[in-house]
Amino acid sequence: MPAALPWPAPARASAHAGAAPTAAERAAAAWGAPLPSGWVPTPFREFVLKVASRCNLDCDYCYVYHLADQSWRAQPRFIADATVAATADRIAEHVRTHDLEFVNIRLHGGEPLLAGRERLRRIVGALRERLAPLTEVIVTVQTNGVLLGESMAAFLVEEDIGVGISLDGDRQANDLHRTYGDGRSSYDEVIAGIQMMQRPEFSSHFLGLLCTIQLAADPVRVWEALLGLDAGGVDFLLPHGTWELPPPGLAPGDGRTPYADWLIPLFDRWFDAPVRPLSVRTFESLLHLLLGGVGAHESFGLAPVALVVIESDGSYEQVDTMKAVGQGAAASGRTVFADPLDALFDVPAFVQRQLGLHGLAESCRGCEVVTTCGAGLFPHRYRSHGAYTNPTVYCADQYALIAHMQRRVEEALARRGTTLAAVRAG
């Protein structure tokens, strides 16, 4: 298991005698190799704000508490008002610098609803007060759902906060991992939370479900449970792991593709349905990329990733799923108190995630599905040799899923007298 950052902690920029280096110049210095001609960093537009560092569930696959990084122990339980104010100032500065038309702020944890209504009201109020005069502010929360009673749901709608809920399918699938600390099931409370958000007065702010794939669960039962909930949308997530610590059920190189085998029957049901019964972001994003679109999904495609995590102590971090890699792997060495967001373009991982093809392993750059796959989620690429310049540990699964989807799309297009190449060109 890697014990620390896979590269040395980034040095702070020293006082510069002449003109201040541009963000692109700083990024090139951080990357340590020439960048593509004309490349410029993409400003951050998505901010994952850790409002609470603890959770009321104890899901045993959680990347925050049960994988390699244990930094949550040193975090304040809740973000302080002063940290929120500094965060709002830093985002406002970034909006002005880059003339951003919108920002997405995702309230996250731990379990963010543990922060309680009054603290959340102060947090969202402070962010909107500072940012709304400058740009569109979209606020969402990702919750485990067990605290979604009527008063909380009403509060979230009143504050115009979109709500995503985590649920891994039917009771049996959900109870495999998503339990309380004493092993009790969370299923009934989560379903009650989903039903609360489905009430007519709240449903405008229900964004759908996040479902982590459990190989031990029957995919068709999971699918039918999700359909039965009539939740509008779902995103299937792959469990976190790396080449060093492979995800459950995966033995890279053994020729099996268990996660593709789990997803393909669901894709076929979804694709063959006369009317799409459920919006599945995973499939929609991959189809969009297959048809020649530019990705908006962090796990696929080659689009620059414009996401930054702000921890509850005010430190900037890479995507929090990097906690699956090792202690400190997500750390940037930068904080909202000391550094503008542009300072993150000095940090190699932030740069690499914006380099598209240029930032990938040679084997990925030559892969026929790379524009769709994009080498997968950044932490899943980690290997002690080559750090994040590797294919995803899910390489065989992603290839198999994408190849299957491509075949199905080509067959469907052929029935309409056209080809994938023609659609991509047109």
Ligand code: SF4
């Ligand atoms: S399928 Fe494998 S080789 Fe191809 S882009 Fe994805 S991770 Fe890289």
